[in-house]
Amino acid sequence: MHKRFLFVGVSILFLGVFLYSCESDLTMPEALETASIAGTTFMPASPQREGDPEKGKDILLNGNYIGSGIPIEIYKAVYGDHTENALNRSGENANIAPDFTAFTHQNGAHVVSANCLQCHGSYLNGEYIIGLGNINIDFTVSQNATVKVVDVIIENKHGKDSAEWEAYEPFSKASTAISNWILTKTVGANPADRIFGVLAAYRDKNTLEWNDQLSFNEISDYTEFTDVPPWWVLKKKHAPLYTGTGGGDWAKLFMAASTLTLKNSEEANAIDEDFVHVMAYLKTIEAPKYPYQINEELVQMGQHIFKANCAGCHGTYGENESYPNLLVDLSVVDTDPEQSKAVTNESTQGRFIEWFNSSWFANDEPAGELLKTSGYIAQPLDGIWASAPYLHNGSVPTLYELLKSSERQTYWRRTAEHVYDEVNVGWTYNEETGYTDRFTYDTTQKGYGNGGHTFGDGLNEADRIALIEYLKTL
Ligand code: HEC
Numbered sequence: 001m002h003k004r005f006l007f008v009g010v011s012i013l014f015l016g017v018f019l020y021s022c023e024s025d026l027t028m029p030e031a032l033e034t035a036s037i038a039g040t041t042f043m044p045a046s047p048q049r050e051g052d053p054e055k056g057k058d059i060l061l062n063g064n065y066i067g068s069g070i071p072i073e074i075y076k077a078v079y080g081d082h083t084e085n086a087l088n089r090s091g092e093n094a095n096i097a098p099d100f101t102a103f104t105h106q107n108g109a110h111v112v113s114a115n116c117l118q119c120h121g122s123y124l125n126g127e128y129i130i131g132l133g134n135i136n137i138d139f140t141v142s143q144n145a146t147v148k149v150v151d152v153i154i155e156n157k158h159g160k161d162s163a164e165w166e167a168y169e170p171f172s173k174a175s176t177a178i179s180n181w182i183l184t185k186t187v188g189a190n191p192a193d194r195i196f197g198v199l200a201a202y203r204d205k206n207t208l209e210w211n212d213q214l215s216f217n218e219i220s221d222y223t224e225f226t227d228v229p230p231w232w233v234l235k236k237k238h239a240p241l242y243t244g245t246g247g248g249d250w251a252k253l254f255m256a257a258s259t260l261t262l263k264n265s266e267e268a269n270a271i272d273e274d275f276v277h278v279m280a281y282l283k284t285i286e287a288p289k290y291p292y293q294i295n296e297e298l299v300q301m302g303q304h305i306f307k308a309n310c311a312g313c314h315g316t317y318g319e320n321e322s323y324p325n326l327l328v329d330l331s332v333v334d335t336d337p338e339q340s341k342a343v344t345n346e347s348t349q350g351r352f353i354e355w356f357n358s359s360w361f362a363n364d365e366p367a368g369e370l371l372k373t374s375g376y377i378a379q380p381l382d383g384i385w386a387s388a389p390y391l392h393n394g395s396v397p398t399l400y401e402l403l404k405s406s407e408r409q410t411y412w413r414r415t416a417e418h419v420y421d422e423v424n425v426g427w428t429y430n431e432e433t434g435y436t437d438r439f440t441y442d443t444t445q446k447g448y449g450n451g452g453h454t455f456g457d458g459l460n461e462a463d464r465i466a467l468i469e470y471l472k473t474l
Pocket residue numbers: 065115116117118119120190191192193195226227228229230231233234237239240241242243254255257258278282
């Protein structure tokens with residue numbers, strides 16, 4: 001990456017000339033605004049239920065939508081007290097980590113379960129941000145052994161006839177069933193889609209009750225995975241998920257996380273009512289502001305470059321912002337195809353989509369629906385400075401590399417401390433010549449490729465740097 005610093009010096013010299021020649025017209029050319037871009041498909045909106053965002057936030061942070069967990073004293077023995085209370089929660093939740101929730105099970109047991117923020121919350125520059133994907137979550141190691149240890153601890157302390165065991169057992173059973181199917185090759189690679197696919201294979205599609213017998217004929221070997229999109233872009237999207245597969249009613253789609261420990265469809269009905277409010281809250285979350293210095297002159301110049309090269313797919317920002325909601329064909333974006341292929345293949349995800357679309361989640365109005373799309377959504381870029389690594393598979397650690405594909409590394413290893421890279425915009429990392437350990441991102445693995453999205457390659461260095469400066473302001 002050292003080459004980069006040389007370029008910056010040289011390109012600053014040219015800036016004056018560029019600024020002068022770009023002064024004319026800040027509005028987007030009509031042609032770009034209205035033209036449909038070849039190889040893209042407009043995703044129409046589906047109607048959503050109205051909810052109460054404040055209520056939704058309370059449910060998200062304090063509610064019992066997971067339904068099963070470990071006894072609170074055992075949680076505390078393992079994790080200790082977490083006194084920071086980043087989410088300003090009250091009661092027992094004031095002393096536990098943001099990505100866990102304490103609640104009282106129907107049978108009276110006091111338990112703690114993981115919540116949505118396990119994957120959808122993160123610290124950035126010391127601040128906890130709800131909705132920022134967790135790039136430290138580790139699915140490279142099977143949790144089977146850990147679950148077995150916890151089983152023994154709870155059995156010894158409370159016995160198998162206890163309320164505590166009853167409150168814990170669904171979690172143990174589901175975790176054990178999925179743990180060997182969801183292993184990824186690098187920390188941060190998130191197999192959420194795969195998790196729901198495997199869980200569905202264990203559940204009756206109408207009653208949602210757990211079957212020990214798998215209902216799909218097979219579970220494919222390849223573990224589908226993605227990065228985690230930030231929640232603050234959801235409000236602009238018509239079709240959530242990187243592949244734009246999220247159709248129909250969103251509360252039905254995103255409550256699917258509850259299939260980890262859900263008892264039956266009756267319980268699902270209650271969670272569905274709560275999730276209407278959770279979805280309303282998610283649509284109020286705003287992107288965090290770039291906290292470091294910004295060069296305003298470069299931003300002006302970068303805005304022109306963005307409008308000419310990027311806005312047609314990613315929309316416009318600031319006053320009168322617009323977002324075109326486009327799904328882009330693989331032949332155009334040319335990024336790693338595996339996640340898109342998994343949607344339509346005879347893969348676990350493909351089977352999950354069929355299961356979902358004829359299950360409790362889709363049987364009643366308003367129905368959830370997963371669409372068999374092909375390609376990837378051109379994401380809204382609000383707060384893009386904060387959500388590295390980039391692309392649907394998180395294969396590109398900085399915006400600089402995203403916009404100059406020849407600089408992308410075959411192997412890169414995240415630094416132990418997540419140090420923000422203000423120059424290249426994203427995360428610092430070490431270049432490697434091969435796979436060292438689970439912190440190495442190895443782009444030669446199936447699904448982990450970092451090619452494609454070459455739309456920044458044709459820019460000269462000065463334009464690219466100005467464009468990156470502009471992206472910091474979104
Ligand atoms: C195991 C990690 C994990 C958990 C737990 C999890 N999610 Fe997600 N979530 C993901 C990943 C990964 C994606 C992206 C999947 C894709 O695009 O294919 C995602 C996508 C989403 C999206 C779509 C965002 C967008 O812009 O397209 C929403 C909304 C969402 N999750 C809500 C939730 C809610 C609400 C919960 C808790 C009930 C939850 N998630 C629990 C990992 C998780």
